[in-house]
Amino acid sequence: MELRRTREILERHGIRLQKSLGQNFLIDESVPRRTATAAIYGVAGLDAEAVSAIGTDGAAVAALEIGPGAGALTAELAARADKVVAIELDSRMIPVLGETLSEFSNVEIVEGDALKVDIAALVSEKFAGMRAVAAANLPYYLTTPLIEKLLECRKFERVCVMVQKEVAQRIVAKPGSGEYGSFSVYCKYYAEPKILFGVSPGSFLPPPKVASAVVMFDCRRGLPEGVESEEDEKRLFRLWRAAFSERRKKLAGLAAREFGISRESVETALEAMGLSPDVRGERLSLEQFIELSSCIRDV
Numbered sequence: 494m495e496l497r498r499t500r501e502i503l504e505r506h507g508i509r510l511q512k513s514l515g516q517n518f519l520i521d522e523s524v525p526r527r528t529a530t531a532a533i534y535g536v537a538g539l540d541a542e543a544v545s546a547i548g549t550d551g552a553a554v555a556a557l558e559i560g561p562g563a564g565a566l567t568a569e570l571a572a573r574a575d576k577v578v579a580i581e582l583d584s585r586m587i588p589v590l591g592e593t594l595s596e597f598s599n600v601e602i603v604e605g606d607a608l609k610v611d612i613a614a615l616v617s618e619k620f621a622g623m624r625a626v627a628a629a630n631l632p633y634y635l636t637t638p639l640i641e642k643l644l645e646c647r648k649f650e651r652v653c654v655m656v657q658k659e660v661a662q663r664i665v666a667k668p669g670s671g672e673y674g675s676f677s678v679y680c681k682y683y684a685e686p687k688i689l690f691g692v693s694p695g696s697f698l699p700p701p702k703v704a705s706a707v708v709m710f711d712c713r714r715g716l717p718e719g720v721e722s723e724e725d726e727k728r729l730f731r732l733w734r735a736a737f738s739e740r741r742k743k744l745a746g747l748a749a750r751e752f753g754i755s756r757e758s759v760e761t762a763l764e765a766m767g768l769s770p771d772v773r774g775e776r777l778s779l780e781q782f783i784e785l786s787s788c789i790r791d792v
């Protein structure tokens with residue numbers, strides 16, 4: 494929705510946007526259009542007709558949105574998906590959405606806190622037999638917990654979210670770069686993330702202080718190679734969290750302390766992997782963390 498219409502409808506409903514709810518609404522219509530196209534068809538920039546045959550295999554596609562606000566992204570999702578369910582915390586938005594989405598019969602608004610909703614149960618109930626994706630212009634104060642929720646439920650083929658540019662860079666960062674950290678490894682564990690496009694503050698009402706970017710996660714089906722059980726997963730998460738807990742310390746010492754094993758045994762494993770025994774965690778890829786985690790299991 495463009496600026497004039499968004500302002501008009503909010504004023505008419507007596508709504509002042511709240512910073513505490515992360516309410517920066519999209520007023521540049523190309524942004525929700527490109528986000529919805531990417532979420533539903535998987536490839537940004539292609540028009541729906543060109544990709545519908547290959548993009549969805551003819552199966553019904555459903556989209557879950559977090560924080561529809563006044564419905565800018567919701568409408569673009571509804572125009573492409575067979576069904577849209579959107580969770581909004583701010584009850585003042587419900588009548589607004591009734592108005593802005595009146596032309597769509599495939600949208601359901603759920604009033605509530607997305608952090609408290611059982612997303613897996615919601616998807617099973619509302620999207621049975623459909624392929625599911627998630628999309629959102631996330632409230633910035635909840636970016637990390639909401640991404641974790643969307644990825645960990647393992648219900649979505651694809652998750653397309655607007656986040657702060659710095660967060661986007663951390664999500665896609667490569668080993669050895671300054672932005673690479675625990676959250677980068679975490680995201681790669683669940684998906685293949687990429688930045689689709691940047692979005693400037695002027696695309697929002699009100700404009701935020703920081704630049705943003707839309708990130709697309711192509712989610713894994715099942716566990717990554719080398720992770721076979723919940724126990725493997727728990728050990729791996731402990732390993733990389735310990736590895737990034739003190740960035741200046743060497744990985745061997747941090748891993749030895751975390752698992753109560755000898756430093757030498759970790760150094761031997763690192764050398765067997767072709768890495769220096771003095772390496773720091775920030776140099777290891779997800780695959781290398783998985784390999785080291787298997788070695789630690791066998792110590």
Ligand code: SAM
Binds near residue numbers: 517581606608629
């Ligand atoms: N999707 C709209 C757009 O792009 O114009 C609004 C995006 S705005 C950045 C974030 C939205 O999330 C707001 O509508 C806000 O009320 C809503 N929100 C904030 N916290 C939420 C929560 N815990 N659960 C669900 N929605 C929430």
